[in-house]
Amino acid sequence: MKLPNKILKEIKKKCQKYWWNEKEEKKYNEIEKDLFKLLIFTILSQNTSSTNTWKAFNNLEEKVGVSPYILANADIKDIENAIKSGGLYKIKAKRIKNVAKEIIARWNGSLEWIRKSKEDEIREQLLSIKGIGRKTADVIISSIYGYKNAFVVDTHMFRIAKRLGIVEEKAGYEEVSKALANLFDWENDSNAVSYFWLLAKYICRAKNPRCKECPLKNYCKFGRDK
Ligand code: SF4
Incomplete structure (x- = not known):
């Protein structure tokens, strides 16, 4: 499954407010160097x-x-x-x-x-x-x-991958990393993965995920079954 551009745009719009503050973003860019x-x-x-x-x-x-x-x-x-x-x-x-x-x-x-x-x-x-x-x-x-070659999987990414139903419950790092990388066509917004991560963290939160307002609800096993 690839996430359509329309959905990626919705995720971006929804998660814009969670984007790093300017100071942190600048500092992180420095750290990355x-x-x-x-x-x-x-x-x-x-x-x-x-x-x-x-x-x-x-x-x-x-x-x-x-x-x-x-x-x-x-x-x-x-x-x-x-x-x-x-x-x-x-x-x-x-x-x-x-x-x-x-x-x-x-x-x-x-x-x-x-x-x-x-x-x-x-x-x-x-x-x-x-x-x-x-x-x-x-x-x-x-x-x-870039993420295409090394899709980083943290606790939020593990959770959302399993809820989306793109991997089995027991899936390990490698499998989750590949399945998540497959959601993107890698031609779109270079920040798409970062917004997806913000969605995983703030919308698909561990307790009480906000499925009703989630742009992925029609693609998500957990969201549909709820
Ligand atoms: S629909 Fe719910 S469970 Fe599925 S990704 Fe969105 S918030 Fe997470």
């Missing part, structure tokens, strides 16, 4: 809200700094204290320090090789680092090659 920062931002976003992710990232940048050498040499307690607002801070601090050390050991502290590499190679290399999972690797790949 530095692959190491993007990696750390994504690790911080694991299992937490975007508000808490921003708080943790900004604090880490201000109190410790976000570069491989700074984080590899930083006291783990300083990292933990800086990212406390992000939840699971002890686990994330350990991951961040380990990732920084690995990047120094393997690539002299630079991730620029990623820009010249193929998706599969990037995925394989990143996944071999403890603390980097499929979603984190795909965020990095999609920042270079």
Whole structure:
């Protein structure tokens, strides 16, 4: 199933109000230019809200700094204290320090090789680092090659894919990623996936999904059965 342009436009109209504020969008665009920062931002976003992710990232940048050498040499307690607002801070601090050390050991502290590499190679290399999972690797790949080649699946995307009925209840990351990528013809608005994600988060919310007002209700198994 491909989502028609008309529906994508409706999703955009419906979710425009949830779009990132100007300051966050500008800052995120800056983060995306530095692959190491993007990696750390994504690790911080694991299992937490975007508000808490921003708080943790900004604090880490201000109190410790976000570069491989700074984080590899930083006291783990300083990292933990800086990212406390992000939840699971002890686990994330350990991951961040380990990732920084690995990047120094393997690539002299630079991730620029990623820009010249193929998706599969990037995925394989990143996944071999403890603390980097499929979603984190795909965020990095999609920042270079787009969502078509690495459709990032988070908790909101898992939920909406299952409710739409495009995957089985037990489907894993790979299957959900492919099924969601197939909804788009990739010729339309480059922000279509971002608006779809906003719909998954704010309309197709975990509790009390707003099916009656959802542009996808005629395409959705859960919405139709309700
Ligand atoms: S119709 Fe309901 S369950 Fe289906 S995508 Fe929309 S909000 Fe989610």
